[in-house]
Amino acid sequence: MVKIGILGVGTVGASVAKILEENGDIIEARAGKKIIVKSGVVKNLSKDRGISIVLSDNPLDVVDDPEIDIVVELMGGVEEPYALVKKALENGKAVVTANKALLAYHRYELQEIAGDIPLMYEASTAGGIPVIGALRNGLSANHIESIQGIMNGTCNYMLTKMINEGAQYDDILKESQELGYAESDPTFDVGGFDASHKLLILASIAYGLDAKPEDILIEGIENITQTDVAFAKEFGYEIKLLGIAKKVGEGVELRVHATMIPQESMIAKVDGVMNAVTIIGDRVGETMYYGPGAGGDATASAVIADIVDIVRGNQGPMLGYKKGLESGLKLLTPDNIVTQYYLRLQVDDKSGVLATITSTLGEFGISIEAMLQKPTKNEEIAKLLFTTHHCKESKMQDAMTALSKLDVVHGEIAMMRIEK
Amino acid sequence: MVKIGILGVGTVGASVAKILEENGDIIEARAGKKIIVKSGVVKNLSKDRGISIVLSDNPLDVVDDPEIDIVVELMGGVEEPYALVKKALENGKAVVTANKALLAYHRYELQEIAGDIPLMYEASTAGGIPVIGALRNGLSANHIESIQGIMNGTCNYMLTKMINEGAQYDDILKESQELGYAESDPTFDVGGFDASHKLLILASIAYGLDAKPEDILIEGIENITQTDVAFAKEFGYEIKLLGIAKKVGEGVELRVHATMIPQESMIAKVDGVMNAVTIIGDRVGETMYYGPGAGGDATASAVIADIVDIVRGNQGPMLGYKKGLESGLKLLTPDNIVTQYYLRLQVDDKSGVLATITSTLGEFGISIEAMLQKPTKNEEIAKLLFTTHHCKESKMQDAMTALSKLDVVHGEIAMMRIEK
Numbered sequence: 001m002v003k004i005g006i007l008g009v010g011t012v013g014a015s016v017a018k019i020l021e022e023n024g025d026i027i028e029a030r031a032g033k034k035i036i037v038k039s040g041v042v043k044n045l046s047k048d049r050g051i052s053i054v055l056s057d058n059p060l061d062v063v064d065d066p067e068i069d070i071v072v073e074l075m076g077g078v079e080e081p082y083a084l085v086k087k088a089l090e091n092g093k094a095v096v097t098a099n100k101a102l103l104a105y106h107r108y109e110l111q112e113i114a115g116d117i118p119l120m121y122e123a124s125t126a127g128g129i130p131v132i133g134a135l136r137n138g139l140s141a142n143h144i145e146s147i148q149g150i151m152n153g154t155c156n157y158m159l160t161k162m163i164n165e166g167a168q169y170d171d172i173l174k175e176s177q178e179l180g181y182a183e184s185d186p187t188f189d190v191g192g193f194d195a196s197h198k199l200l201i202l203a204s205i206a207y208g209l210d211a212k213p214e215d216i217l218i219e220g221i222e223n224i225t226q227t228d229v230a231f232a233k234e235f236g237y238e239i240k241l242l243g244i245a246k247k248v249g250e251g252v253e254l255r256v257h258a259t260m261i262p263q264e265s266m267i268a269k270v271d272g273v274m275n276a277v278t279i280i281g282d283r284v285g286e287t288m289y290y291g292p293g294a295g296g297d298a299t300a301s302a303v304i305a306d307i308v309d310i311v312r313g314n315q316g317p318m319l320g321y322k323k324g325l326e327s328g329l330k331l332l333t334p335d336n337i338v339t340q341y342y343l344r345l346q347v348d349d350k351s352g353v354l355a356t357i358t359s360t361l362g363e364f365g366i367s368i369e370a371m372l373q374k375p376t377k378n379e380e381i382a383k384l385l386f387t388t389h390h391c392k393e394s395k396m397q398d399a400m401t402a403l404s405k406l407d408v409v410h411g412e413i414a415m416m417r418i419e420k
Numbered sequence: 421m422v423k424i425g426i427l428g429v430g431t432v433g434a435s436v437a438k439i440l441e442e443n444g445d446i447i448e449a450r451a452g453k454k455i456i457v458k459s460g461v462v463k464n465l466s467k468d469r470g471i472s473i474v475l476s477d478n479p480l481d482v483v484d485d486p487e488i489d490i491v492v493e494l495m496g497g498v499e500e501p502y503a504l505v506k507k508a509l510e511n512g513k514a515v516v517t518a519n520k521a522l523l524a525y526h527r528y529e530l531q532e533i534a535g536d537i538p539l540m541y542e543a544s545t546a547g548g549i550p551v552i553g554a555l556r557n558g559l560s561a562n563h564i565e566s567i568q569g570i571m572n573g574t575c576n577y578m579l580t581k582m583i584n585e586g587a588q589y590d591d592i593l594k595e596s597q598e599l600g601y602a603e604s605d606p607t608f609d610v611g612g613f614d615a616s617h618k619l620l621i622l623a624s625i626a627y628g629l630d631a632k633p634e635d636i637l638i639e640g641i642e643n644i645t646q647t648d649v650a651f652a653k654e655f656g657y658e659i660k661l662l663g664i665a666k667k668v669g670e671g672v673e674l675r676v677h678a679t680m681i682p683q684e685s686m687i688a689k690v691d692g693v694m695n696a697v698t699i700i701g702d703r704v705g706e707t708m709y710y711g712p713g714a715g716g717d718a719t720a721s722a723v724i725a726d727i728v729d730i731v732r733g734n735q736g737p738m739l740g741y742k743k744g745l746e747s748g749l750k751l752l753t754p755d756n757i758v759t760q761y762y763l764r765l766q767v768d769d770k771s772g773v774l775a776t777i778t779s780t781l782g783e784f785g786i787s788i789e790a791m792l793q794k795p796t797k798n799e800e801i802a803k804l805l806f807t808t809h810h811c812k813e814s815k816m817q818d819a820m821t822a823l824s825k826l827d828v829v830h831g832e833i834a835m836m837r838i839e840k
Contacts, residue, residue, distance in 0.1 A: 130558020138550025291707030304561035
């Protein structure tokens with residue numbers, strides 16, 4: 001019999017306890033041993049959680065309990081769970097965590113501390129989709145060329161509604177909050193931060209890159225309008241919030257942002273709250289992993305998969321390698337990203353404006369790929385929408401600054417990146 | 421250092437050797453040890469394979485070599501590789517195989533023989549997609565509700581061409597043969613047999629079912645015409661050759677056949693030679709795994725993933741459980757399948773015929789869901805195309821026999837199953 005203790009018995013923790021009980025027969029057959037929840041830790045002992053496990057409000061009751069074999073960390077936060085996971089590992093206990101923030105900041109220290117003790121985290125990235133296992137084990141023969149992930153269901157739900165139903169951003173945000181898909185402060189989701197944590201975890205497995213959220217480009221979906229949606233449709237794109245890791249020469253781009261991607265690509269077809277991660281390996285080619293990225297039971301499914309793996313005796317190294325990948329690959333700073341861009345400007349509706357815009361872009365070595373001009377309610381102002389050929393991010397940022405200083409350009413310039 | 425020997429150095433075997441060499445740096449970092457190919461076995465020693473490994477034409481030179489740690493079986497066939505894999509396991513060697521036919525017939529004996537010795541087979545099903553790992557490890561918390569797989573790239577390529585380009589079956593088969601996607605005798609692919617082997621492997625992991633190809637319903641794509649394609653489009657379906665495993669009460673349906681599926685489902689969007697497997701778990705919900713189902717490098721990617729897993733010390737039981745799942749689930753015989761059906765008939769184009777057809781169907785408890793009547797070149801004959809509500813396969817077979825005996829019905833009745 002294997003005994004587990006759960007730090008943080010919220011929605012996911014309660015699902016873990018419930019599934020281990022209700023699917024106990026098949027889980028025991030697969031793990032080879034019976035798995036039971038010995039105890040759990042919560043902040044508020046008086047709240048009824050509808051489950052019958054022993055609860056404490058002291059995490060050490062789990063972490064220091066000699067009878068507990070596996071500690072499941074589901075409490076959220078960064079420094080408090082870090083201290084507790086560290087202690088659990090030092091006590092020789094295997095750890096399963098669903099905590100993406102913990103890993104975004106402390107995965108390399110934890111790998112060091114864990115050593116040969118299993119520390120698993122399938123549920124941290126893309127919820128119920130076993131993408132950590134796929135990348136860490138299933139694609140181990142490959143140099144990873146790129147990863148593109150829809151890893152935030154809130155953003156994908158909102159973008160799907162904006163694209164399929166013509167909803168405005170503010171309206172659909174409000175609806176998402178009412179449905180419980182978005183938090184009252186939605187920044188962590190819609191600003192791309194949640195997706196960035198997951199991207200960093202995948203990038204560590206793929207490239208051995210030690211980056212933190214503040215080291216990479218992170219933008220959200222807040223500035224997308226129906227004008228952008230209409231342009232995307234006309235030119236054959238979907239708009240998705242993607243976490244992107246891409247090998248370019250000896251460097252790796254890591255970035256999270258709203259992205260125009262070709263409608264015919266598989267990941268463009270992923271709608272609603274669903275998540276998906278496309279991974280291109282140098283030998284296998286393109287593979288994609290699709291499923292629910294959140295939800296108590298789906299996340300618990302991934303947590304229990306890790307528990308079963310540990311009970312079976314599997315203990316692939318935490319990040320997929322022991323001594324570092326020594327790949328020689330370096331993180332490219334955001335300035336050095338090279339991609340295609342979409343811009344939306346408001347300009348004077350008069351002759352010669354287009355020449356001014358294109359010559360300004362030309363000064364930064366940027367050329368236009370496709371363009372659309374649309375009238376506005378104000379007869380003297382037109383909307384200019386266009387995509388560019390590949391250029392460096394720093395050049396684009398400089399060009400946008402220069403464009404915004406032109407007399408013929410009014411208001412904010414909206415920009416989106418394109419991946420083909 | 422870990423030494424492997426390869427039984428059958430064809431396209432995949434040569435790719436395994438090449439990738440272990442060319443990606444040796446990253447594979448060693450991930451496995452924790454250097455992996456080298458010590459020797460290989462081929463039928464014809466005189467053929468140049470462009471690789472520099474020691475070759476023999478005697479399989480025992482690999483299987484009995486005390487220096488070899490892992491035997492990789494890529495020779496194809498059933499009984500000869502069975503005897504060799506058995507011997508390798510008895511010699512204490514771990515085995516990696518890509519041989520779906522071997523597993524379709526001998527997976528339970530092999531599980532028994534292997535015991536605690538790793539026997540892995542990621543490459544046997546859906547090529548480079550790590551779907552065995554996903555199902556065996558990633559979804560271990562779940563009772564599996566259903567599996568739907570596009571697991572034959574030849575069929576999917578042909579159906580995609582028929583649907584997107586209006587190609588006729590015979591023309592596209594010829595083209596596929598010229599491109600090397602289809603064999604000169606294409607029956608194994610287009611008849612659904614290849615997919616059935618893969619389905620049986622997945623069904624063993626999911627349900628513990630011990631079935632052989634001859635126990636299940638296997639049909640191919642040979643009878644599909646542009647008339648069917650047009651009907652499918654009009655009613656919102658794609659046509660795919662699916663391997664289907666479905667839990668129904670205490671039974672499991674296993675079947676391979678051309679299937680009409682809703683255009684909006686994720687698996688309907690998988691085009692060309694690509695494979696995909698959708699798995700629905702009772703806790704995680706729907707997940708899908710997409711990628712290349714064939715090709716030397718893609719298949720070798722899966723073979724090497726298994727080798728790395730073994731070198732890391734992972735040894736989850738072969739089928740995902742040690743003693744049998746004891747799920748109590750039984751294989752439903754083909755007669756007991758319950759689904760919706762599409763029928764295509766040629767009938768006399770005169771009044772009263774429709775009433776005759778529907779009343780004949782009614783005698784078997786079958787009711788029509790949607791219908792389309794089309795003229796033919798012969799003014800006296802019409803094509804009648806329709807879908808039915810759910811009914812039992814045996815009733816449908818009896819109804820088809822009864823229909824074909826009607827004076828107003830001419831020629832063969834074509835049938836396809838529908839999954840929603």
